Amino acid sequence: MNYQHKELAKGRWKEFSFVEQMAHIGGEVERAMNWRSKNTDYSKRAAERALELIDLTLAELKGFPRLKEIARVRETLVDYFFGSNEYKSTDESWRKYFFCFTYAARKGY
Secondary structure, three states, X not given: OOOOOHHHHOOHHHHOOHHXXXXXXXXXXXXXXXXXXXXXXXXXXXXXXXXXXHHHXXXXXXXXXXXXXXXHHHHHHHHHHHOOOOOOOOHHHHHHHHHHHHHHHHXXX
């Protein structure tokens, strides 16, 4: 696979806590939303990077509850950025979802 996050894919991603991983994913989602109205190519690439990070997280998860949640996040992000938005996601709903991870990561949890 051709990763955009080459260093993270080589194993560095495992060094981050789950909260930090989710905060990084949220950062890519935020970039994708911010670029959406300005440059659709940049937005698409940021969304693809978010999905790549989700896939790296899924590959490392052992517990079923987290696995189920992250798989659902992936499904709804694909629907939001590349599908017909059947789940009726909004930029605001994604910001609210990822904010708690970003906050917790900054606090060192």
